[in-house]
Amino acid sequence: MNKLTIPLLATLTALALTSGVALAGSKDVVVENAWARASIGGNRPGAAYMTIHNTGDEAVMLTGLATPLSMMSEIHETTTNSDGVSSMAPASKITIAPDKRVELAPGGLHVMLMGLQGPMTEGDSFPLALSFSDGGKITVVVPILGIAARGPEG
Ligand SMILES: [Cu+2]
Numbered sequence: 001m002n003k004l005t006i007p008l009l010a011t012l013t014a015l016a017l018t019s020g021v022a023l024a025g026s027k028d029v030v031v032e033n034a035w036a037r038a039s040i041g042g043n044r045p046g047a048a049y050m051t052i053h054n055t056g057d058e059a060v061m062l063t064g065l066a067t068p069l070s071m072m073s074e075i076h077e078t079t080t081n082s083d084g085v086s087s088m089a090p091a092s093k094i095t096i097a098p099d100k101r102v103e104l105a106p107g108g109l110h111v112m113l114m115g116l117q118g119p120m121t122e123g124d125s126f127p128l129a130l131s132f133s134d135g136g137k138i139t140v141v142v143p144i145l146g147i148a149a150r151g152p153e154g
Pocket residue numbers: 076077088089110111112
């Protein structure tokens with residue numbers, strides 16, 4: 001972690017602490033089973049996965065992602081066509097309906113971590129801040145699993 005990323009991390013943590021209390025909507029969001037895969041090479045993007053669970057009674061939209069690990073993070077969706085060829089593209093904004101979960105998992109939605117600021121090494125972890133339409137933020141600590149991991153259970 002370089003000198004620039006530490007104040008960013010402190011800011012994200014402070015925002016998460018202050019906004020988690022007062023706002024409706026995202027206070028009812030729980031991020032479950034976050035994980036990432038160790039990266040293959042230094043200049044390839046990384047990917048992170050999780051389940052976003054809205055336990056409240058209002059829909060919440062995910063509006064932003066930030067982590068000191070990458071210059072830019074966005075939601076991508078992998079799709080496979082009828083010939084079995086997979087491709088991915090930025091996904092439109094994710095809305096989590098009341099009492100529903102949205103799964104980010106290999107082969108589907110994922111957080112693409114572009115411009116990695118360091119290696120993603122198995123056993124390490126990094127903070128990821130999720131911003132929501134009501135102004136709330138949630139910061140989760142994402143553990144980095146092995147290069148062949150399929151999920152947090154192995
Ligand atoms: Cu992607």
